[in-house]
Amino acid sequence: MKLKIKDMDIATGGILVGILNKKDARKFDFHPIDRIKVKKGKKTETVILDIAESRKAVPPGRIGLFEEVLDSINAKDGDNIEIIPARRPISIDCIKKKLDGKKLTKEEIEQIVWDIVHNKLNDIELTYFVAACHSHKMDMQETTWLTKAMAFQGDNLKLKKYPIMDKHCVGGVAGNRTTMIVVPIIAAAGLTIPKTSSRSITSPAGTADTVEVLTNVCLDIKKMKKTVEKTNGCLVWGGSLNLAPADDKIIRVERPMNIDAKSQLLASVLAKKASVSATHVLVDIPIGKGSKMTNKNHALHLKKEFEEISHKLGMKIKVVITDGSQPIGNGIGPALEARDVIYILKRDNKRPLDLEKKSLMLAGIMLEMSGKIKKGNGFKKAKDILESGMAYKKFIEIIKAQGGKEPKKIKIGKFRHDFSVKRNFRIKHINNRTISRIARVAGAPDDKGAGIYLYKHVGDGVKKGEKIFTIYAHNKIELEFAKQALEKLEKILIY
Amino acid sequence: MKLKIKDMDIATGGILVGILNKKDARKFDFHPIDRIKVKKGKKTETVILDIAESRKAVPPGRIGLFEEVLDSINAKDGDNIEIIPARRPISIDCIKKKLDGKKLTKEEIEQIVWDIVHNKLNDIELTYFVAACHSHKMDMQETTWLTKAMAFQGDNLKLKKYPIMDKHCVGGVAGNRTTMIVVPIIAAAGLTIPKTSSRSITSPAGTADTVEVLTNVCLDIKKMKKTVEKTNGCLVWGGSLNLAPADDKIIRVERPMNIDAKSQLLASVLAKKASVSATHVLVDIPIGKGSKMTNKNHALHLKKEFEEISHKLGMKIKVVITDGSQPIGNGIGPALEARDVIYILKRDNKRPLDLEKKSLMLAGIMLEMSGKIKKGNGFKKAKDILESGMAYKKFIEIIKAQGGKEPKKIKIGKFRHDFSVKRNFRIKHINNRTISRIARVAGAPDDKGAGIYLYKHVGDGVKKGEKIFTIYAHNKIELEFAKQALEKLEKILIY
Numbered sequence: 001m002k003l004k005i006k007d008m009d010i011a012t013g014g015i016l017v018g019i020l021n022k023k024d025a026r027k028f029d030f031h032p033i034d035r036i037k038v039k040k041g042k043k044t045e046t047v048i049l050d051i052a053e054s055r056k057a058v059p060p061g062r063i064g065l066f067e068e069v070l071d072s073i074n075a076k077d078g079d080n081i082e083i084i085p086a087r088r089p090i091s092i093d094c095i096k097k098k099l100d101g102k103k104l105t106k107e108e109i110e111q112i113v114w115d116i117v118h119n120k121l122n123d124i125e126l127t128y129f130v131a132a133c134h135s136h137k138m139d140m141q142e143t144t145w146l147t148k149a150m151a152f153q154g155d156n157l158k159l160k161k162y163p164i165m166d167k168h169c170v171g172g173v174a175g176n177r178t179t180m181i182v183v184p185i186i187a188a189a190g191l192t193i194p195k196t197s198s199r200s201i202t203s204p205a206g207t208a209d210t211v212e213v214l215t216n217v218c219l220d221i222k223k224m225k226k227t228v229e230k231t232n233g234c235l236v237w238g239g240s241l242n243l244a245p246a247d248d249k250i251i252r253v254e255r256p257m258n259i260d261a262k263s264q265l266l267a268s269v270l271a272k273k274a275s276v277s278a279t280h281v282l283v284d285i286p287i288g289k290g291s292k293m294t295n296k297n298h299a300l301h302l303k304k305e306f307e308e309i310s311h312k313l314g315m316k317i318k319v320v321i322t323d324g325s326q327p328i329g330n331g332i333g334p335a336l337e338a339r340d341v342i343y344i345l346k347r348d349n350k351r352p353l354d355l356e357k358k359s360l361m362l363a364g365i366m367l368e369m370s371g372k373i374k375k376g377n378g379f380k381k382a383k384d385i386l387e388s389g390m391a392y393k394k395f396i397e398i399i400k401a402q403g404g405k406e407p408k409k410i411k412i413g414k415f416r417h418d419f420s421v422k423r424n425f426r427i428k429h430i431n432n433r434t435i436s437r438i439a440r441v442a443g444a445p446d447d448k449g450a451g452i453y454l455y456k457h458v459g460d461g462v463k464k465g466e467k468i469f470t471i472y473a474h475n476k477i478e479l480e481f482a483k484q485a486l487e488k489l490e491k492i493l494i495y
Numbered sequence: 496m497k498l499k500i501k502d503m504d505i506a507t508g509g510i511l512v513g514i515l516n517k518k519d520a521r522k523f524d525f526h527p528i529d530r531i532k533v534k535k536g537k538k539t540e541t542v543i544l545d546i547a548e549s550r551k552a553v554p555p556g557r558i559g560l561f562e563e564v565l566d567s568i569n570a571k572d573g574d575n576i577e578i579i580p581a582r583r584p585i586s587i588d589c590i591k592k593k594l595d596g597k598k599l600t601k602e603e604i605e606q607i608v609w610d611i612v613h614n615k616l617n618d619i620e621l622t623y624f625v626a627a628c629h630s631h632k633m634d635m636q637e638t639t640w641l642t643k644a645m646a647f648q649g650d651n652l653k654l655k656k657y658p659i660m661d662k663h664c665v666g667g668v669a670g671n672r673t674t675m676i677v678v679p680i681i682a683a684a685g686l687t688i689p690k691t692s693s694r695s696i697t698s699p700a701g702t703a704d705t706v707e708v709l710t711n712v713c714l715d716i717k718k719m720k721k722t723v724e725k726t727n728g729c730l731v732w733g734g735s736l737n738l739a740p741a742d743d744k745i746i747r748v749e750r751p752m753n754i755d756a757k758s759q760l761l762a763s764v765l766a767k768k769a770s771v772s773a774t775h776v777l778v779d780i781p782i783g784k785g786s787k788m789t790n791k792n793h794a795l796h797l798k799k800e801f802e803e804i805s806h807k808l809g810m811k812i813k814v815v816i817t818d819g820s821q822p823i824g825n826g827i828g829p830a831l832e833a834r835d836v837i838y839i840l841k842r843d844n845k846r847p848l849d850l851e852k853k854s855l856m857l858a859g860i861m862l863e864m865s866g867k868i869k870k871g872n873g874f875k876k877a878k879d880i881l882e883s884g885m886a887y888k889k890f891i892e893i894i895k896a897q898g899g900k901e902p903k904k905i906k907i908g909k910f911r912h913d914f915s916v917k918r919n920f921r922i923k924h925i926n927n928r929t930i931s932r933i934a935r936v937a938g939a940p941d942d943k944g945a946g947i948y949l950y951k952h953v954g955d956g957v958k959k960g961e962k963i964f965t966i967y968a969h970n971k972i973e974l975e976f977a978k979q980a981l982e983k984l985e986k987i988l989i990y
Contacts, residue, residue, distance in 0.1 A: 033751040131626030256528040
């Protein structure tokens with residue numbers, strides 16, 4: 001059938017869409033979400049069909065096309081094109097199979113991941129996949145295949161080095177910016193650590209947001225490789241690379257139902273590591289009230305599964321369960337956290353010792369894992385590297401290789417509100433989730449200098465009228481919002 | 496938070512949507528598919544959130560609203576409104592519960608159906624529900640609750656009559672327009688039969704499409720009630736009424752995965768019957784090659800489930816398994832089928848006897864079910880009513896009550912193509928699916944007069960060059976398309 005193009009002037013950034021009037025669709029037995037091939041000259045593209053109910057949207061005899069499709073077949077409004085029915089992606093049959101409770105083969109999982117990566121599945125189809133994996137848990141073998149498929153579909157970083165170190169934190173703790181201290185220590189020890197990090201999703205800062213205060217984090221894979229080859233390490237945003245791209249697309253449809261299909265959590269983390277060729281990985285699972293993980297047994301179970309799949313992937317792993325019951329470090333928000341990191345690396349008196357200690361512990365374990373340092377000596381070696389200034393020197397090297405300069409003064413939000421209480425007391429609890437919420441309302445992570453600076457931690461005594469923390473914002477209105485949020489949440493935030 | 500409205504100039508006809516710039520969304524911790532309340536003066540409405548990546552779509556400080564939302568809160572472009580986070584529909588927790596394999600309570604099922612009917616769930620959430628019911632089959636108790644919830648959320652037809660008769664055909668057979676013959680026979684016998692029918696989805700004609708050749712089928716519930724009170728029966732399109740409206744919304748997300756969750760098929764059919772207060776229902780399951788159901792055991796299983804749930808609903812049911820291996824009647828397409836029906840009702844020599852016989856069989860069973868006619872005498876009584884002209888008289892009464900006139904000449908497509916073959920042979924098979932396909936390409940059901948007229952059925956001998964059927968279309972191009980389709984499909988269509 002031949003049709004005239006209507007340019008819909010819409011871009012999804014993802015799946016390719018074509019729209020037919022319902023009359024044409026009926027006549028040719030096309031239904032929503034059917035696939036059709038659009039053909040102009042020698043160029044063809046497969047689109048997912050949508051149906052227009054009204055002539056106004058798309059009249060009979062025309063086909064509405066989104067920008068991505070027009071670009072792909074090099075066509076414009078008014079051009080004539082031909083359409084032919086196309087097969088639906090094979091992966092739909094595979095998803096149906098899983099939905100029926102059957103085990104998938106390696107090839108089937110690869111097909112599904114390929115179609116996800118290439119935007120061949122729409123939201124409904126992708127949701128069926130997530131639902132299927134939730135109802136009929138993938139076994140360890142399937143999860144391993146999923147991890148591999150996710151890791152190797154997309155770009156890969158290949159380095160002629162061994163070992164290649166990496167770390168991951170399950171998250172949920174405010175502050176806790178260990179990566180920025182661990183990476184320069186490991187790199188300064190002569191080990192390779194091509195670290196990618198995420199931006200914040202629900203927290204006031206992700207590692208990528210914090211590093212961005214000091215340097216560029218949006219590197220392509222070539223520039224990342226150059227940085228690692230030059231400095232042994234890097235601190236880049238994973239999102240600017242095309243590493244394990246299926247992951248983000250899956251997370252999008254999990255969120256509405258709060259689904260955390262464990263097979264996908266494991267696959268998601270380990271695929272990112274495998275895609276940069278990591279051979280030795282340290283995973284940090286913080287647990288505690290107000291954190292993401294609150295139950296020790298769940299953490300232990302997760303640890304076991306991480307170990308099992310890493311083993312199947314031929315990757316050495318160590319999983320540590322750490323204290324995540326309160327914020328770690330003093331700053332919360334990109335610039336405040338970056339300042340803490342610089343304090344530690346530069347041995348400043350204002351440095352937060354809890355963050356330093358945890359970072360040294362993690363770096364120590366990684367040094368021992370690598371085989372380079374004898375068991376029992378890791379922590380000391382990490383401490384030596386930090387105290388000698390080698391870690392700071394390496395950090396500046398990395399920052400510069402990524403396009404930044406040695407940091408002078410870090411800009412913090414001008415509008416401030418000090419929090420104190422009208423009684424003496426000893427702090428029993430500071431809630432991660434609540435303090436993060438307030439820091440976000442103050443503007444973090446978009447306003448780099450917004451956030452919270454803590455003067456006290458759990459166990460500390462506080463005198464009547466003494467500052468417990470300060471809220472920072474870039475403007476008066478947001479500071480006001482944060483104060484209002486604080487007022488409402490104070491009772492669960494700190495006691 | 497206060498925002499200025501941007502009128503997006505989009506109407507979904509379904510769920511209510513609001514769009515925030517990603518910067519605003521981040522700051523206030525809003526995510527796609529979150530619910531927010533928009534408030535203007537005393538009017539509030541809950542919308543499902545979407546996120547704009549660019550300033551161009553929706554800049555920070557503004558909220559993009561769809562037409563339905565603007566109407567609901569009586570607002571326009573540039574107005575200031577307040578937004579507040581809203582709870583997600585409770586049914587999402589119920590869907591999660593089913594997804595985790597647990598049995599749902601009556602109240603939970605009612606909540607889910609309420610939220611579906613009121614457009615509170617988006618495609619992803621609805622898909623999770625369908626996937627959950629597919630992976631963790633609803634038991635008979637849950638299916639009964641689902642049926643009731645679907646039946647009573649929406650409009651209901653209430654009649655002070657007993658019994659109230661109804662019939663349903665599972666479908667898949669071309670022609671087979673029994674309803675238009677059965678309804679006037681039953682109504683002429685003094686029984687009440689408030690029949691609603693569907694339009695075609697994948698076939699060349701639904702009963703509603705065919706009735707529409709002769710009269711208006713888009714009645715509201717008041718007009719439908721009036722028709723039934725006056726004539727004992729009606730022949731209306733279910734889609735113009737708000738009966739069991741959850742059904743269509745569920746079917747939309749089932750289709751992409753070819754899911755036919757049996758609990759929903761049963762609930763779907765019986766809910767429509769319960770919503771018109773039917774007390775006695777006849778279900779016809781045609782089986783045979785080229786039909787929807789090909790396996791007798793599946794049909795028997797479906798029959799048993801229909802019986803079990805009807806029993807739980809307090810509804811008398813009879814399920815018959817009939818021969819669906821070839822088209823029934825000669826005409827395929829709205830006008831051609833309507834002409835067959837009139838031939839039968841008017842005792843014309845050109846009437847198709849296979850369709851007449853099947854209709855009398857079904858009407859006979861219904862007469863016996865009602866208790867009005869003794870067992871064994873139903874067929875004869877139905878035949879008497881038909882042959883006496885009472886059925887035709889009743890049919891005209893119904894047609895007129897719905898706003899039509901006594902039919903004179905029925906208009907058939909002007910462009911024709913006769914099909915014959917160049918050898919003598921005996922017909923072994925006529926494929927329902929294929930013949931429907933060609934009739935659709937010829938323009939049915941949108942072009943009422945388009946379709947196919949069969950001169951021969953299975954078992955008939957055909958001479959070289961003798962007409963087997965004629966394709967009808969409203970214009971040359973569509974006839975040409977149909978001829979091309981016929982050429983390609985001839986070998987599987989008839990042999």
